Amino acid sequence: MKKSSLLTGLAALAALISLSSCGKKDDNTLYLFNWTYYTPDSVLQDFEKEYNCKVKVDTFDSNEVMYAKLKAGADGYDITFPSQDYTSIMIKQGMLKKIDHAAFTNASNINPKVLEKLTFDPNMDYSVPYYMGAAGICVNKQKVHNYGKSWTIFEREDLKGHMTMMDDMREVMGDALALKGYSVNTVDRKVLGNITDYINQKWKPNLVKFDAEGFGKSFANEDFWVCQGYAEVVYGEVPEERQEEMIDFFIPSEGGPMYVDSMVILKNAKHYDLAMKFINFIHRPEEYVKFLDEFRFPGFVNPAAEHLRTTTPMYKAEEMETCELKLDVGEDLETFNEYWESIRFSAD
Structure with missing residues (x-):
């Protein structure tokens, strides 16, 4: 999956x-x-x-x-x-x-x-x-307290070195677009440029890395405390007897990409x-x-x-009601890729 x-x-x-x-x-x-x-x-x-x-x-x-x-x-x-x-x-x-x-x-x-x-x-x-599903945020509630259920959690400098987001341009950029009130399928270059600056300045400095594969294991090992990703990846790694006390998974109120x-x-x-x-x-x-x-x-x-x-x-299924499908953007996918490269490989 x-x-x-x-x-x-x-x-x-x-x-x-x-x-x-x-x-x-x-x-x-x-x-x-x-x-x-x-x-x-x-x-x-x-x-x-x-x-x-x-x-x-x-x-x-x-x-x-x-x-x-x-x-x-x-x-x-x-x-x-x-x-x-x-x-x-x-x-x-x-x-x-x-x-x-x-x-x-x-x-x-x-x-x-x-x-x-x-x-x-x-x-x-x-x-x-x-x-129908969506990525969201997994928080280790034993390590992190007093947080809002928003994508802005990745702005928190006090959590620097304990957070990760997926290595997926449509997901990460879609999260930022939703946070700022735009469609996750926006292809306007000015908007995408502004979103890229926001991610590079506010989110990326606090992240350990972009990780689409191993974040579940790292969350289970308590190396990562906040992970953007699919719930099943984290739940699949954390022992069942620890899940309730450890995991808070939510889809932020601002919405985001879904599939x-x-x-x-x-x-x-x-x-x-x-x-x-x-x-x-x-x-x-x-x-x-x-x-x-x-x-x-x-x-x-x-x-x-x-x-x-x-x-x-x-x-809860209701959490996805504010989400938006990632649609085929045709040739404009290259525009996403262009800005994503400047996020993935820019200096912190």
Whole structure:
């Protein structure tokens, strides 16, 4: 489930040349191309049993890897799970089949508030939301006291040397944009320049580093006291018996970037009917709740499942209502990258 956009040259090359050989015949097998550890085995087993089929899963760890592999010619997959910006790109490029709404009888379980955010496909013509989430701030409440639930916590010089933010330009710059009252998808160069100055002057001097991978372990070891990132990364490292006393995770009131991962059926899918059955199956509340309980995610996408859960989510779904989807900004992504380089490599 890691959303890292940092790919090594070898990984990128492997993605381009490693083509799937699955799905060469109609073998009553559904082929998924999914984020790592993103669908509980119990759900897959339930589906196999009910429909007397097999489900095979290949995994990816970033949208970039998924997209590159498909564009390189891998055509054996039926369903993949892109985030909103790549869903939008794949729709525009004609890479997807339409959703059969006659077969999607559980469509009513999808939260209308999620669909309102999906301006590129609000009627689920090509995509069905799987999960909506957002990064926020984890605070070690045993070490840090009297703090506001705001992105301005990174301005605190008394916490210098104990804070980190993700190595992700759209997340960090999006946080600053939201704090200053702008859209996280702003591409105006003057605004981005001002945001860059703010980050360099007010946030970066207090950070240990930008870290998209290891901050969970460092938080658990109490090296980092304040981390911007995904809750599951920290909760996954802190022992369960210490979580309540140690972790305060929140999404600041100013909002920030968010994401929606969706299920889409690929243009060359060989098992379309089975794929539609799977999409419909996932959104049965009694199945979707298994996903929520296993990962302790909030059930904003499927409220009916949220009511069935037996675990406490890592954060409240309502906290995301002030967040905004990171959308595909096209060629302006290079503008973000230009300013991000001046943040990543500027002197403190």
